[in-house]
Amino acid sequence: MLAVDVQHIQKHFKQQTALNDVTFSIKEREIFGFLGPSGAGKTTLIKLLTGQLSPDAGTGALLGHSLKDMTKPVMRQEIGVLSDNSGLYERLTIQENLVLYRDLYNLPKEAVDEALAFVNLSEHRKKRVTHLSKGMRQRVTLARTIMHKPKILFLDEPTSALDPANTAHIYRGLRALNEQGTTIFLTTHDMAEAENLCNRVAFLHDGLIQAIGTVEELKDQYREELIVVELEGGASHELALNGEETATKVSEWMRQGMIQRILTKEPTLGDIFMKVTGSDLI
């Protein structure tokens, strides 16, 4: 069964088109990343998939259930959603927030400790939410989101407020969760995050999927045969691998003994995004 199956979804806000004919599917147990700059439609897509918005056109299903059923209680057990809108109880501690949630979902006692460890907040469990930094809040929200071990996890920019050490910790946790069977759908404009975590990615730009595939497939598809020649004194030149100009220049530099290093150039996801959309990821 497909975890997510979306066909020709459209969403408009008055004159503004947020999503325009978006079709894709995600297999169970994939980690799938939607990459796009601000305003590309990423949050809108998560809201449509999780029943917070209805599409203007198109159909979709999660684990075989129509998007129309997303607000039903049974689906709340199947999915977890991390978004900006944390909905945490400010006056309660981290632990008290998680206990409330544990009881709501009838989870075992140890679920709170596991969730705290997942987000590296065990030592801070007694802190009130109102005193937390933005990154800590994001981690508490994430703890709550993964606590019931959902079948599909939707993460809207999950590490946007986190430092590198906590980001690495969360990545390890997400991979472990995925190995236990959770399908993960995340949005990001951080290409390193996508490369690091995702089995497959899609580029979203102007409300359309502009490219989709594994990171390796996209790199193969858009690979330019380029070399970088680094010269004495620090100058560096990017040249086509098989150009006449390259041969002339390189042999001249070699004759003069100027070459320090010659490297082949692998495009980053950011390079590919730029090539496909003509726009930056930021």
Ligand SMILES: Nc1ncnc2c1ncn2[C@@H]1O[C@H](COP(=O)(O)OP(=O)(O)OP(=O)(O)O)[C@@H](O)[C@H]1O
């Ligand atoms: N409730 C709304 N009313 C009007 N326009 C909206 C609404 N929600 C989103 N939009 C518009 O739809 C487009 C897509 O927005 P969306 O929030 O999905 O982008 P995003 O890719 O998540 O951006 P970011 O990375 O900044 O969160 C934007 O042009 C945005 O202004």
